[in-house]
Amino acid sequence: MAIYDGLFKTLGLSDWCATEDTGGPMTMAELLAQANNGGGEAAADAPTPATPLLETPFPSLDTLHKSCGSIPRTRDMTSAVEEGFLNVKDGMKVVLDPLTQPLSWLLDWSLSAFQATPWFIMIPLLMLLTYYASRSWSVLALVTGSFLFMAFIDHYNYAIQTLSIIFVCTIFCVVLGVPIGIAMSKSNTMQRITIPILDMLQTLPTFVYLIPLIFLFSVTESKLYGIAIILYAIVPVIRLTDLGIRLVDKDVIEAADAFGMNSWQKLTGVQIPLALPNIMAGINQTIMMSLAMVVIASLVSAPGLGVLVLRGINNLELGVGLVSGFCIVLLAVLLDRSTKAALGRINASEK
Amino acid sequence: MTDTSKIKVSIRGLYKIFGSKPKEALTYVKDGLGKPELLDQHGHVLGLQDINVDMQEGEITVIMGLSGSGKSTLIRHLNRLIEPTDGEIVVDGEDVLAYGEKQLHALRQNTMSMVFQKFALFPHRTVLQNAGMARRVRGEDAASADKEGQKWLKRVGLEGYEDKYPNQLSGGMQQRVGIARALASDSEIMLMDEAFSALDPLIRTDMQDLLLELQRELHKTIVFITHDLDEALKLADHLVILKDGAIVQQGEPQEILLNPNDPYIMDFISDINRARVLRVRSVMDATTTAGVDISGDVEADANLESVIAMSGGDTTKHYRVMKDGEQIGLLHMQDLVRALVPVIAPEHDDRAA
Numbered sequence: 211m212a213i214y215d216g217l218f219k220t221l222g223l224s225d226w227c228a229t230e231d232t233g234g235p236m237t238m239a240e241l242l243a244q245a246n247n248g249g250g251e252a253a254a255d256a257p258t259p260a261t262p263l264l265e266t267p268f269p270s271l272d273t274l275h276k277s278c279g280s281i282p283r284t285r286d287m288t289s290a291v292e293e294g295f296l297n298v299k300d301g302m303k304v305v306l307d308p309l310t311q312p313l314s315w316l317l318d319w320s321l322s323a324f325q326a327t328p329w330f331i332m333i334p335l336l337m338l339l340t341y342y343a344s345r346s347w348s349v350l351a352l353v354t355g356s357f358l359f360m361a362f363i364d365h366y367n368y369a370i371q372t373l374s375i376i377f378v379c380t381i382f383c384v385v386l387g388v389p390i391g392i393a394m395s396k397s398n399t400m401q402r403i404t405i406p407i408l409d410m411l412q413t414l415p416t417f418v419y420l421i422p423l424i425f426l427f428s429v430t431e432s433k434l435y436g437i438a439i440i441l442y443a444i445v446p447v448i449r450l451t452d453l454g455i456r457l458v459d460k461d462v463i464e465a466a467d468a469f470g471m472n473s474w475q476k477l478t479g480v481q482i483p484l485a486l487p488n489i490m491a492g493i494n495q496t497i498m499m500s501l502a503m504v505v506i507a508s509l510v511s512a513p514g515l516g517v518l519v520l521r522g523i524n525n526l527e528l529g530v531g532l533v534s535g536f537c538i539v540l541l542a543v544l545l546d547r548s549t550k551a552a553l554g555r556i557n558a559s560e561k
Numbered sequence: 562m563t564d565t566s567k568i569k570v571s572i573r574g575l576y577k578i579f580g581s582k583p584k585e586a587l588t589y590v591k592d593g594l595g596k597p598e599l600l601d602q603h604g605h606v607l608g609l610q611d612i613n614v615d616m617q618e619g620e621i622t623v624i625m626g627l628s629g630s631g632k633s634t635l636i637r638h639l640n641r642l643i644e645p646t647d648g649e650i651v652v653d654g655e656d657v658l659a660y661g662e663k664q665l666h667a668l669r670q671n672t673m674s675m676v677f678q679k680f681a682l683f684p685h686r687t688v689l690q691n692a693g694m695a696r697r698v699r700g701e702d703a704a705s706a707d708k709e710g711q712k713w714l715k716r717v718g719l720e721g722y723e724d725k726y727p728n729q730l731s732g733g734m735q736q737r738v739g740i741a742r743a744l745a746s747d748s749e750i751m752l753m754d755e756a757f758s759a760l761d762p763l764i765r766t767d768m769q770d771l772l773l774e775l776q777r778e779l780h781k782t783i784v785f786i787t788h789d790l791d792e793a794l795k796l797a798d799h800l801v802i803l804k805d806g807a808i809v810q811q812g813e814p815q816e817i818l819l820n821p822n823d824p825y826i827m828d829f830i831s832d833i834n835r836a837r838v839l840r841v842r843s844v845m846d847a848t849t850t851a852g853v854d855i856s857g858d859v860e861a862d863a864n865l866e867s868v869i870a871m872s873g874g875d876t877t878k879h880y881r882v883m884k885d886g887e888q889i890g891l892l893h894m895q896d897l898v899r900a901l902v903p904v905i906a907p908e909h910d911d912r913a914a
Contacts, residue, residue: 465681467642469695469746470669483685 214269214277227278238522256420258295299425306426313440314433320511321432323376329366332348333357344551352547356540365515365537372504372541379436379500383444391451391489392477392479401452424510432464435507440557442503454488455481493550501542515541569618569782570639570750576612577590577634577806582855583646593610596805608634609806612648618749618800619780621813625793626803635803636754640673641665645674652750664689668682674743678755680735682727687867688714688738690722695746708744713741717771733764737771744775753785757792790829794818795837819900831903836866844900845882845890852891858883861890865897884911 253535260521267273276438282290297380326333340353360369394401419438429432458481466476482489508516522531578586578599596607609631616622626632637643638650639793641657650657652672660668670884674695682691690697693710697703714723717737727735736756744748745752757765769792774851776783787793793800794814801811802825818839821827842861859868872878876898882890 428642429871459681459684461677461679461681462683464642465675465677468640468669468673468675468677468752469698470666471698471743472666475698480683 213266214274218278223278227280251342253426290475291340293421295425299380303426310427310433310437313378313382313436314431316382316437317375317432318474320374321399323324323373324370324377325367329361329386332370333361340548343555346551349544349547349551353544356544358437360537363533365518368513368515368518368534369537369541372501372516372538375435375439375504375507375512375514376497376500376545377506379439379443380493380497382440383496383500386440386453387447387492387496388489391448391492392455394448394452395455404448404538408448411441416442416503417509420510423464429511432512435504435510435512438507438510439500439503439512443496443500446499447489447492450488450492454485454492457488458484487553490549490553490556494546496552497545497549498542501538502544505538532543539541567618568615569653569695569778570614570616571651571783572612572614572616572638573649573651574611574613574636575635575638575650575703576610577608577631577638577643578605578646579608579886587646598774606807609638609645611786612808614801614808614811616782616784617781618904620798620800621776621783621785621796622801623787623797624791624801624803627788627789627792631806632788632803633754634806636752636784636786637732639750639752640669640675670695670746671883672748673750673752674746674748676736676739676743676756678758680727680732680739680759682735682738684727686726687723688725688727688821689732691727691738692741692745693747694742695748699746709745709747710741713745714738714776715875716744717741733760736760736768738776740768740771744779748781750782750784752781755786755788758787758789761908765792772796778790790833791838802829814838819843827903834866835903836869837864837903839865841865841868841880841882841892842884842890844896845892846896847890849888849890851888852879852881854877855891857881860884860890865901867894868894868897 218224270375271282271284271287275283327335336357337350337354341350344350357366357369360366372481390404396402419441423434423438427437462480462484463476466480470477504514505516505519508514508520515538518534519531519538521527522529522534562637569763577583578590578592580586580603584607586599586603586775589599589603590607590610593603596610599605612635614622614624615626620814624632624635634643637644639652639657641650641660645658648658649737652668657665657668658800683694684761686694689707689710692714693703693708696709711723714720717740719737719741722730727738730738736759739756743753760768764886765829767804772783773796777816785793785796787796789911796812799811800814800817802817804825810821810826812816817826818830818833818835821830825878837839840861841859842862845861854880859871859880861882862865868880872894876894878894880892880894881888882892
């Protein structure tokens with residue numbers, strides 16, 4: 211019949227294999243074969259011509275299944291994973307739903323607040339904030355110019371939605387990430403545990419985050435994209451907090467010890483202030499990464515400029531996609547420049 | 562330097578072994594295993610062995626040794642920045658090793674302050690905030706901390722630099738801030754870990770003079786670490802010489818110079834200018850009987866160089882040694898010249914090359 215039949219015979223597993231299991235979903239190939247042959251059973255039973263040695267297939271689940279019905283197909287495996295996930299889903303939901311609910315509220319609240327503020331208040335407010343953070347006229351000019359341009363081409367509303375999401379997600383990233391980073395810097399065990407998780411979060415393709423999240427939360431809830439963005443963007447702030455605190459001069463820490471500082475005095479009076487340039491660099495990266503993710507998150511109903519990009523792709527509206535893409539670049543540049551200017555200010559005062 | 566002064570800090574039978582099982586290694590060391598053997602056979606590093614030092618109140622105890630001799634390790638035991646493997650550290654009659662975290666913090670805040678080789682100032686705080694740091698840590702309000710900081714900055718000659726940041730100052734000035742920071746804590750004990758080693762020679766001399774001047778006024782108990790013999794001799798009331806984690810000799814510096822008990826120390830002291838370091842009182846003939854043929858009076862604490870200059874190089878002269886207006890001995894120039902010849906250094910003296 212199939213090429214690995216002999217193997218199971220010599221292993222004496224023929225009986226175990228004979229319990230033919232035809233349940234489970236069919237693959238597309240099987241479905242096609244069934245349709246073409248009208249019944250298909252006859253085709254499967256027909257003697258297969260001897261396979262040339264060079265074309266011997268890899269003993270994968272699907273290939274082995276042909277020789278031995280008891281071995282599950284790949285398809286069975288993925289559906290088992292799916293079932294497993296669906297089984298724990300409800301339990302996870304009970305815990306995660308209330309925990310993440312504040313994220314939804316904040317996202318929705320901030321979105322409506324940003325949008326409800328009229329443009330002639332919002333733009334000066336942003337200008338003021340930019341100047342306060344950066345103290346740089348050129349950055350201020352860049353921010354002002356960008357927003358006036360986006361408003362002029364009717365992209366202001368989308369841009370402000372994107373900004374609102376980044377705003378909330380960055381706050382969450384800092385509030386969660388900095389303490390995690392501090393814990394990592396205090397304990398080597400904590401660092402050993404956390405680093406693989408951070409590596410995984412950083413290397414997982416961004417779309418893969420969305421899959422389990424879609425099952426866990428409904429697409430209408432804003433926390434769905436909020437969580438996706440935070441998971442993706444929290445990594446640099448954690449890493450750089452950890453690094454920054456570990457890089458604080460050992461001699462200075464020793465001096466703090468020698469003068470009898472307790473660990474809280476040391477953390478707030480020495481370690482965090484001296485790690486601040488690194489922490490700020492982490493926040494800058496976090497903002498950039500949440501901007502990258504907020505575009506992808508438009509697939510799961512995140513509002514903002516990403517929606518326009520998605521429309522460009524879906525409807526092949528080249529102009530819409532390109533112009534909104536340009537607006538995203540503009541937003542990225544101005545966020546980067548203003549946080550970098552703020553960072554530079556901190557560095558200058560410390561060095 | 563009075564004999565009635567009391568012991569402020571006492572180190573008794575102190576051992577420090579670095580490695581994964583220090584307690585186990587300690588038993589080998591106490592059974593007589595040496596430093597190289599311990600490293601070879603058990604992979605443990607013997608940091609300090611059987612250290613016994615009494616530090617008198619109001620004196621400068623200098624601990625001298627070359628790098629790797631364990632001197633920085635030793636000073637960090639006093640405020641327990643490093644935990645000993647075995648032994649006792651008694652400060653004001655209390656065993657510091659029995660202290661819990663709270664008491665230890667109190668000890669570091671109130672009783673001991675420290676000056677570091679690399680200054681270790683807080684780069685994000687101004688000079689004034691750095692100087693008042695010890696008081697802030699204790700929980701005193703900013704006003705009193707600043708007042709004390711201001712006072713001591715002025716005392717070390719840094720008036721007008723209060724609002725600068727440490728990295729805007731030169732190395733010597735930074736270390737002045739370090740000293741002001743230690744003094745402002747008003748602690749009785751000052752630990753100085755190679756405090757002047759990172760400074761260039763002229764500034765180092767200035768700082769040594771500053772320290773001696775402050776000490777004449779404040780009478781703190783100072784533990785000073787150095788690898789520089791000249792510095793040690795200049796500052797020390799009590800000199801402790803460390804080698805490979807063990808004490809080779811300790812005592813009054815003049816005493817060590819005249820009677821070194823170890824080839825290592827002979828080697829060490831062979832290079833120094835004895836005429837400048839040795840004092841008249843160390844080489845005189847202690848007697849109150851009036852001598853014959855006296856050429857003049859010399860002070861007991863004068864160094865030999867000045868006496869040679871006074872005598873014009875004549876080795877037949879004799880001087881009366883005076884202290885507080887009374888004769889305490891006679892100085893024969895022949896004894897003086899003999900004292901200038903160092904105790905013969907061993908043959909394998911590779912430093913002379």
